[in-house]
Amino acid sequence: MIDTVELAAKTPDQSQPWDELGLKADEYQRIRDILGRRPTNAELAMYSVMWSEHCSYKSSKVHLRQFGDKAPQSDALLVGMGQNAGVVDIGHGYAVTFKIESHNHPSYVEPYQGAATGVGGIVRDILAMGARPVAVMDSLRFGPLDADDTHRVLPGVVAGVGGYGNCLGLPNIGGEVVFDPSYAANPLVNALCVGVMKHDDIHLANATGVGNKVVLFGARTGGDGIGGASILASESFDDTKPSKRPAVQVGDPFMEKVLIECCLELFGAQVVEAIQDLGAAGISCATSELASNGDGGMYVQLEKVLLRDPSLTPGEIMMSESQERMMGIVTPENLDAFLAITARWDVETAVIGEVTGTGRLIIDWHGETIVDVDPRTVAHDGPVYERPFARPPWQDELQAAGPEGLARPSSGDELRGTLLRLLASPNLASKAWITDQYDRYVLGNTVLAQPEDAGVLRIDESTGLGVAIATDGNGRYAKLDPYTGAQLALAEAYRNVATTGARPLAVTDGLNFGSPEDPAVMWQFAEAIRGLADGCQALGTPVTGGNVSLYNQTGDTAILPTAIVGVLGVLDDVARRTPQGFRESGQVVYLLGETRDEFGGSEWAWAEHGHLGGRPPSVDLAAERELAEILVNASRDGLIDAAHDLSDGGLAIALVESVLRYGVGARVWVPDGLDPFVFLFSESQARAIVVVPRSEEVRFTDMCSARRFPHQRIGMVDDGGVLDVQGQFVVPVDELRAAHESTLSSTFEA
Amino acid sequence: MARVVVDVMLKPEILDPQGKAVQGAFGRLGFEGVASVRQGKRFEIELDGEATPEAVAEIERAAATLLANPVIEDFTVHVEAGV
Amino acid sequence: MARVVVDVMLKPEILDPQGKAVQGAFGRLGFEGVASVRQGKRFEIELDGEATPEAVAEIERAAATLLANPVIEDFTVHVEAGV
């Protein structure tokens, strides 16, 4: 029997499984207060999922506000936080939208499909803004490389990211892979998508215009991802049904590719007012958000939804997370034209309702009303928690246990051995085994991709206008100091973008933390946001949107606090981009920035000593800004031929990466007054190496001097086939390559 | 020598994009009367020896861990006669 | 309603990288006595009506043109009992 509004009003004492659906007693009571009666089954399902942490941001909202409150003045921001994704003006009438989304838990349960549908979901977000998706990136965290579970999860995740993105025809232009024991059983899969449109093409997902049609199109609705909501079906009302629906969502990238082309044709023909993607909470989310963002109400006849599995209950249909579906708002005059386009693409379409002026979201099932709510109470006025947070008692101890006492290599041989071991360590080793599974060429606009510092895309063929994007995040730094750690992630992504010659403009973030019910985790979270918001203010790059993923923990142990930051920059002419590899013999290598004895949270301390303690490297955002300006100006004026930012593993790793790119050699000397070990492996920030043609040396050093920015001539590119750190050691390039490139392939090809 | 066959199919409630695509092609090619198509995998395993109950039990264990992904797939194992 | 099953396997002379990989995995997992593994495809086709000889002939035609590539694959068609 179907639970209707009418029935709910008559049976106030009917017991309901709110608990199993993850609602708290006071939340359930609040729903009753809002409705003035008990919710129907369908309403309960809807509230429970829309008020979940994932959809409502109830624990994070109070902190996330800072991104708005502290947002720097920026003319570039066309659409800010709150929509499917933020939109940034890049000039010449072009706008770019980009965002990160996590799919962590599903990727642990079913790595291939979890990662694949993660990519699919973020691509639909970008598409809903009216943009053509043009590239993806993936930021990954796994347990130790040698753990059995990593061998189950990593190949599947990588195949899933590639399988979906490659089939969609979106180049993968970058990302990260980090291994740490805290991610065992809690892998992180964060996907980023970037899309492009003209200013006039921006669409907001609002349902306005009384009488406009609500249209559901794309894949049919099946039982995907409704594990929780199926409780409603099995426990209280209809015991004949299968008790467990599949929680696993399966992606169909071909369907999504067709959906992309179809949506872009619909936008282009101007036959659709708004499109909302269906992600978490499916139809519940799409209808309540569209209605809530609009100015009226919405009426839906749920039985009109095309089903893959005819046995689904109304509650399940509303909860289903079947992939590759979109909801459109279409004026009655345009409906025929709309349907003609979806038919041309063989995309199944159903008109399921219309926009009303009632201010209510009403959903009927075969003529009986099963939902009658104010959509704002579902989508926007969910619970907000001010969860207690407290600096954990162990934080002082952790910071006190610095890396000072760790044994350091001193002789040239020891330094050489350290370099070769670090190069082969999981976090610093080449990620080519992974990135070779991703298509970076499709669409023909990829100017730089892995292993470069940032991905660079051409946007406009006639002018060369383009964008650069990098994602970064260092959970070890953040564990030592979450405020600083978040700023370090920002600083690194910002620096990576500037290294290619792009002017950084805007930020998206993926915040992955443990349980918000743990005050220590909540403190890490609050500190990270405060750090990121302050950092964005200082760098003048607003946060345009992002994602929060909480409850990433095993038992009481949370993952490292992992704030992943994506920075978008613009290049007026991508032909001017600066690549990372050394190429021309005789050019001069400069080190920009100041090198200090900073090893807290470093890759060296971790890989060589399994040590994590002390303070992370200090942040100097003014210096980051200055460095970025030097890199951008030098690229514009043609003063440098290559640049590589310094980060994990320090100068030595950056040098090797630049040398390996084109297989040249280099000779490097340790500047006076610097300890060779500190010179080679410190992780001091706001640094980069650049390669300057002899003819430009004076102009380049004059520019640095005028800005009082530290710069040192540390070496020369040559074709000797070795890396020669003078007075310390010499390593043949082939030996460097073997150390760098064999770790992942020998692990996964065994 | 004996042959054991393992058939692996997606669980009925799981979306099968390949099957869907094949079904679409059936329609376009004018093959009538097809209500649904599901596509799965077939493994033909040749044993060195006889298909003893122990050997088949081994294969069954392998099917559950290696050949099928129990999160989304079901499988059946049978000994093929007369090989 | 009836179910027709089409099994498609690579011809014996064509390299089967997936089957080979499965065979390798058998070895590493300690499953003994496996001489070879070949991986193919299984299609389960539900008909609207009965599996009449005409309907099965249609499916055979579909198998030869669409489901299998005769350059590299062989196929068999059979009606599944009791569905």
Place this chain on the structure above:
Amino acid sequence: MRIGVVTFPGSLDDRDAARAVRVAGGEAVSLWHGDADLHGVDAVVLPGGFSYGDYLRCGAIARFAPVMEPLVDAARGGLPVLGICNGFQVLCESHLLPGALIRNDHRKFVCRDQPLRVENTATAWTSGYAAGQQIVIPLKNGEGGYVADDRTLDELEAEGRVVVRYAGDNPNGSYRDIAGVTNARGNVVGLMPHPEHAVESLTGPTTDGLGFFTSVLEGLVRS
């Protein structure tokens, strides 16, 4: 000269192929899979991608698209046709080219800059290269292993119909390192690597792929 580029549902490199035609100096004409008309083009490119999601077998479903009917006839009549990656798979499925493409021997998708040796410069699409010339263009696919029975392979070798061969490591287990083949007449060519991704130094590893497109344009001008 007008070169058609076919878009199937799931085609991905169709824009790139059209760009390559333009960079080479030709006019690119888009052809739609559902339209059984070649619109008078002088040559056709079947681009890369995942037509119909690569479901069933790569190219197996696209082969039956309405546009393929006139295309197969025209190809038999001498129209220059180039199949790149998925397009090569479609040509094999259509029996315009011998053999088939199967899953890479390492069972992964692979994207890399691939050295090739041009073995046959008598085809419509390779006349601009020097015999034995080594080129580097992107390779990106999951099912790029070229297979055929020994007789077919021997015949291809004897008739010089192997157009390009992998140089250095074989990236996917292709029999006899074959990366691309032609029909007997030399007008239909298919290859797994992507010449259309190597026509601009800004976005490609090289510009070595341009020769495929300039070859056919020059040939058309001459005739």
